[in-house]
């Protein structure tokens with residue numbers, strides 16, 4: 394039920410933003426989700442459609458932008474692309490890779506009325 398709490402969290406952020414920026418209706422929500430964030434897009438859409446009912450986001454369309462995973466090898470210090478937590482460096486074969494992008498989830502933009 395990870396995606397349900399995410400959907401609730403997104404809605405909470407939207408409501409806070411609405412309060413601060415004084416808008417009353419949201420038309421589109423753009424989310425950035427990292428490849429490594431383990432979020433199932435389909436179930437996030439599903440739960441967002443449920444939690445947005447009777448809120449200022451009830452007409453909002455959810456758009457998900459994917460952020461590629463990126464890491465730096467601790468061994469040879471090259472920057473590499475990472476698509477799972479168990480990724481070997483393609484340059485030296487080391488598994489000591491520090492993740493620098495791809496774990497985030499944030500609201501990138503809101504289209505409001």
Ligand SMILES: [Zn+2]
Nearest residue numbers: 466469482485
């Ligand atoms: Zn390396």
